[in-house]
Amino acid sequence: MQNVRARPSVGAQFRRILQDPILAVALVGSVIFVGLTIILPLLAMIGESVSTEGAVKFRDYLGSPVYQTIISNTLVMGVVVGAVGTLVGFLFAFVQVKLDVPFKRFMHVMALLPVISPPFAVATATIVLFGRSGMISRGIFGVRYDIYGLDGLTLALALSLFTVAYLNLKGMMEALDPALDEASANLGAGKLRTFFRVTLPMLIPGIASSFLLIFVESIADLGNPLVLGGNYEVLATRIYVSVIGLYDTTAAAVLSVILLVPSLTVFMVQRYWVSRASVVSVTGKPAGRPDTIKFAPVRWGLFGVVMFLCLLILLIYGTIFHGAFVNVPGVRNDFTLSHFDFVLNGIGAEAIQDTTLLSIVATPLAGLIGMVVAFLVVRKEFLGRQALDFGVMLGIAVPGTIIGIGYVLSFNGPITATLPILGEITLIPKLTGGQGLLGGALAIIIVYVIRSTPAALRTGAAALSQIDPAIEEASISLGADNARTFRRITLPLIRPAFLAGLIFAFARSMTTISAVVFLTTPQTKIMTQGILNEVENGRYGNAFAYCVILIGIVMVAIGIMYALVGSRTGAERRIEGGGQ
Amino acid sequence: MSNARLILRNLVKVFPARGGGGVLRAVDDVSLEIASGEFVTLLGPSGCGKTTTLRLIAGFELPSGGEILLDGGNVTNLPPNKRDMALVFQNYALFPHMSVADNVAYGLQTRGLPKAEIRRKVSDMLTSIGLHGLEERRPNQLSGGQQQRVALARCLVMEPRILLFDEPLSNLDAKLRVQMRAEIHGLQRRLGITSVYVTHDQIEAMALSDRIIVMNAGRIEQVGTPQEIYHLPRTRFVADFIGRANFLPATLLESSGETADVDILGQRMNVANSFQHGRGAALTAMIRPETIDLADDPSLPQVTVTQAMYLGSETEYVVNFGDHQLVVVDTSPRIGRFYAEGRQVGMALDPSSVHLLGAEA
Numbered sequence A: 001m002q003n004v005r006a007r008p009s010v011g012a013q014f015r016r017i018l019q020d021p022i023l024a025v026a027l028v029g030s031v032i033f034v035g036l037t038i039i040l041p042l043l044a045m046i047g048e049s050v051s052t053e054g055a056v057k058f059r060d061y062l063g064s065p066v067y068q069t070i071i072s073n074t075l076v077m078g079v080v081v082g083a084v085g086t087l088v089g090f091l092f093a094f095v096q097v098k099l100d101v102p103f104k105r106f107m108h109v110m111a112l113l114p115v116i117s118p119p120f121a122v123a124t125a126t127i128v129l130f131g132r133s134g135m136i137s138r139g140i141f142g143v144r145y146d147i148y149g150l151d152g153l154t155l156a157l158a159l160s161l162f163t164v165a166y167l168n169l170k171g172m173m174e175a176l177d178p179a180l181d182e183a184s185a186n187l188g189a190g191k192l193r194t195f196f197r198v199t200l201p202m203l204i205p206g207i208a209s210s211f212l213l214i215f216v217e218s219i220a221d222l223g224n225p226l227v228l229g230g231n232y233e234v235l236a237t238r239i240y241v242s243v244i245g246l247y248d249t250t251a252a253a254v255l256s257v258i259l260l261v262p263s264l265t266v267f268m269v270q271r272y273w274v275s276r277a278s279v280v281s282v283t284g285k286p287a288g289r290p291d292t293i294k295f296a297p298v299r300w301g302l303f304g305v306v307m308f309l310c311l312l313i314l315l316i317y318g319t320i321f322h323g324a325f326v327n328v329p330g331v332r333n334d335f336t337l338s339h340f341d342f343v344l345n346g347i348g349a350e351a352i353q354d355t356t357l358l359s360i361v362a363t364p365l366a367g368l369i370g371m372v373v374a375f376l377v378v379r380k381e382f383l384g385r386q387a388l389d390f391g392v393m394l395g396i397a398v399p400g401t402i403i404g405i406g407y408v409l410s411f412n413g414p415i416t417a418t419l420p421i422l423g424e425i426t427l428i429p430k431l432t433g434g435q436g437l438l439g440g441a442l443a444i445i446i447v448y449v450i451r452s453t454p455a456a457l458r459t460g461a462a463a464l465s466q467i468d469p470a471i472e473e474a475s476i477s478l479g480a481d482n483a484r485t486f487r488r489i490t491l492p493l494i495r496p497a498f499l500a501g502l503i504f505a506f507a508r509s510m511t512t513i514s515a516v517v518f519l520t521t522p523q524t525k526i527m528t529q530g531i532l533n534e535v536e537n538g539r540y541g542n543a544f545a546y547c548v549i550l551i552g553i554v555m556v557a558i559g560i561m562y563a564l565v566g567s568r569t570g571a572e573r574r575i576e577g578g579g580q
Numbered sequence B: 001m002s003n004a005r006l007i008l009r010n011l012v013k014v015f016p017a018r019g020g021g022g023v024l025r026a027v028d029d030v031s032l033e034i035a036s037g038e039f040v041t042l043l044g045p046s047g048c049g050k051t052t053t054l055r056l057i058a059g060f061e062l063p064s065g066g067e068i069l070l071d072g073g074n075v076t077n078l079p080p081n082k083r084d085m086a087l088v089f090q091n092y093a094l095f096p097h098m099s100v101a102d103n104v105a106y107g108l109q110t111r112g113l114p115k116a117e118i119r120r121k122v123s124d125m126l127t128s129i130g131l132h133g134l135e136e137r138r139p140n141q142l143s144g145g146q147q148q149r150v151a152l153a154r155c156l157v158m159e160p161r162i163l164l165f166d167e168p169l170s171n172l173d174a175k176l177r178v179q180m181r182a183e184i185h186g187l188q189r190r191l192g193i194t195s196v197y198v199t200h201d202q203i204e205a206m207a208l209s210d211r212i213i214v215m216n217a218g219r220i221e222q223v224g225t226p227q228e229i230y231h232l233p234r235t236r237f238v239a240d241f242i243g244r245a246n247f248l249p250a251t252l253l254e255s256s257g258e259t260a261d262v263d264i265l266g267q268r269m270n271v272a273n274s275f276q277h278g279r280g281a282a283l284t285a286m287i288r289p290e291t292i293d294l295a296d297d298p299s300l301p302q303v304t305v306t307q308a309m310y311l312g313s314e315t316e317y318v319v320n321f322g323d324h325q326l327v328v329v330d331t332s333p334r335i336g337r338f339y340a341e342g343r344q345v346g347m348a349l350d351p352s353s354v355h356l357l358g359a360e361a
């Protein structure tokens, strides 16, 4: 008998991958990319926090009532926003899938709108509408409502973040085999009972998963608490103030580690436990159309609730739009173009150009890296496959402020190495700050890329796992190598996912603030930073003008991407092997 | 050096067993030589390692042990795209975003042939396989049989050194399956491409193959021509898996060279024998149901019919002889010849159709 191992040795697997140079480059490249752009800054940040000075601060903070309040504020906000956001997403999805009501298309669009909205936009509009002198609170109801705090944050964050729950749950509800419902209905269970006994239990993993994702995103959010927090301080804002106001990066690093703990814990629970537990029977061939609920009180009651939420969203975006064209939104409502004049002819023009340009550079990179890593992770066997996936996902699991601080700490000077003969050489030049490479632009591009790649990776991986691997094997069997197979077969087949990845990457890059707020330089200005300045100075009109322009750019870009990458024929969506 | 085209030498593939520790030997010490132009079939029950063996040959799996030689060269560690083999997949695995013509041209483009040559080859191939006129269709606009033809054409046009098939007909309905079977048979004979074909359908295997390799639990049970496998199975497993068989105890009475006198159900008969056992040895007689005759003849040993099923082109009986139950098939039923359940009837065994197996086989 021969000497036989349970699997081809790791060595043999690697040799196999290395035989294909392009595959090897992709693998090694991905690993280096993750190591340099995510792991290194994270380690630098953690290193700073456990320095002697950091250790002292750790003890101080965890023992101080002020910081204990901040920590509990953060967690409470995460839980409340997670719950409300999931509920809103659930209602939208339910109405979309299970009810036969008018305006479904409109509701769908309203649910997607928050993806392209800049930070501060919703928060600022909320103040204009519901604040102390709000158009609605004061103007209609005549109360001086104090929207600042947890209530305002919940409203703004839930309406900004519920899209992920909506898409998640809508997908699950559509995939639930209607035969299940029917089977239960045939057994005599009423529609509502079917819902509570059959449908809801199967959606639990999706609901849990949505809750956790929104939790992670909300505690990482910087823009909303900065504008709407008032006295309700959370970790993200405290970190921001530590860096921008107090120039104390050690304090920021310590607070970041404290914020990192719940973020990463919840992220890992979501990713490796809850999402595993989904038992949705995606048969690929639904046995019929999902049955709609006819019971009028439920039907029209839910319709009313969701319609109300849609109108609220519409009102908020209307306020942004309206506010961009009037003197002082909510106070002096006479038409003016002065805000646009300020933005387009002042410092804003530069920011618009820079942000758009950097996003244009980052978008295809993020899309492509996401698809390549998805390909490696879903299709190839190698040691560290899960680690690579996790490393890329860290780009979004780690709150943006923390990434930003990590970059400042890692790349604020050149990284050098002393070699025996060559002496000191520069491995990575200074990236951040005014003297950084390309005026600090490279650091911003990289941050855009790592923040957007995770979404591209997930959509890519989901699409890939729907495609029979035999199709790619057929290509290889016909003599094509991995690179050609990827280009000619895989990429065209996952084109819808690729497009979604691109759109998301561009929207995310254009609208991100937390990760780049510490990285803007006099040479490289960022629109969201500009918006923040205007909001902080109470010039809401200018901020709204920025937002309108930003939304406009994102919409135009989406149109262009559809034209360039969009699916030409419906047939291409059919990704099963023979298409039978 | 043997002049075999493909040689598998002590191939082993071990997977970690599903659920829990331990390992599963999906392919267990498989050795095989396949001559140029030969059509061999890997036949066996589900999970016996047929697909894994095929994927090892194709290069999609790396063996845990052993080696693979193609025309004398060691290809064990060569990636699949460098092996000059083409694999026809069970579910066709056509490229859904490409037209029929592009599917067929794909491999040739990969080889970098000139455009005109590709066009000519694709067109010839599509014509010869009956897909002329469907060049611009997408795979999802084709019937199952047409899709299978495209999958075949895509491989044949490459003129690979080895053509591999993994249950290519299992997704087709029965009628189409028979038709495609004949077509594959014709094409392969005409083109003379060395082929390894995986199936668990014994009829398909017998219809197509020069040689059949019967596999069981990762191991080769027997290699032989369809006739050898059917009439001279080496083990009870093979006899059972291919067609139906009756197994009766046989006692060796007298052996002389190629034949032996044995006692089967109290009858003495002279049958072919390759065993070296001495007198009194216990063996097993394998008798195919269609080689047994039933007749109203009182001089024959009498059996009781316990089940009789008339199927048109044949009649199937289950009969009892003492404690033994046998299946008998009348392959040419005549009008009026039908032995109803409960009847007594004479049974004639044909000594030349008795095949001896070891007692434990």
Ligand SMILES: Nc1ncnc2c1ncn2[C@@H]1O[C@H](COP(=O)(O)OP(=O)(O)OP(=O)(O)O)[C@@H](O)[C@H]1O
Pocket (backbone or CB within 6 Å): B015, B016, B018, B024, B026, B044, B045, B046, B047, B048, B049, B050, B051, B052, B053, B200
């Ligand atoms: N990637 C894998 N990991 C673990 N076990 C595997 C893997 N592939 C196959 N096996 C196992 O190896 C054994 C042989 O599988 P294989 O697919 O070769 O069988 P098969 O003869 O082709 O069966 P079928 O007729 O059902 O296609 C099975 O027990 C199967 O579960």
Ligand SMILES: [Mg+2]
Pocket (backbone or CB within 6 Å): B050, B051, B052
């Ligand atoms: Mg198989």
